[in-house]
Amino acid sequence: HFNCYPDVENLFLWSNWLTPSHMTERFDAVFFFTNMNHLTLYRGSPDYKEIESSEWFTPEELLDLSHKGEIWLKPPQWYEIKELLHVKEFTSLHKHSYQRSNSCLRWMPVRIIALDGEISLLPGDEMYPNEIHLFKSSPIVRKEESMASLRCKKMHRMEHTGVKIVLFDTRSD
Known part of the structure; x- marks a missing residue:
């Protein structure tokens, strides 16, 4: 119909997130990345199931909209968009x-x-369990402490307060 196809030779596995085991509806979300080597930006078509609309944004714009509460990014999306900020040059x-x-x-x-x-x-993260069960339901851990008091030396976590998410990544410190 559109006479176009994905460039699978330049399609890279970016990340793979599994919904926590205590959730009733779970997803094994796999993110891929590709570089588009032309200036034409294509608009996707909504299917009203998983895609409601499509627009082009920079990572900074998406994170700003999320911080303002104008859009909601699920934690894996938010995290991966934040990861794109580490790449400073398009060529790299x-x-x-x-x-x-x-x-x-x-x-x-x-x-x-x-x-x-x-x-x-x-x-x-120091608090991440040594053994996790990917397919067996695990209970949610409840702590009678603040998020700040649960911080440790080696952290890799997202802290959620309403729509606001803060990333702590001290793995390489």
Whole structure:
């Protein structure tokens, strides 16, 4: 119909997120990345199931809209858009995408309910369990402490307060 097709030779595995096991509806979300080597920006068509609309934004614009509460990004989307901020030059994006695709692991956040919000622990965080069950339901951990008091030296987590998300990543410090 549109006489176009994906460039699978330049399609890179970016990340893989599994919905936490306590959730009733779960997804194994796999994100891919490709570079478009032309200036034509295509508008996708909504299917009103998973795609309501499509627009082009910079990562900064999306995070700003999310912070203002104008759009809602699910935590994996928010995290991966935040990761794009680390790539400073467009020319290095292809190399970065290739390197990521060779070391992509499935992540499953572990949720903690604190007194003042929720924490999504990610692999590499000191509090992340040594053993997780990907397909067996695990209870939500509840702590009678604030998110700040649960911070540790080696963190890799998202802290959620309403629509606001804050990332802590001290793995390389």
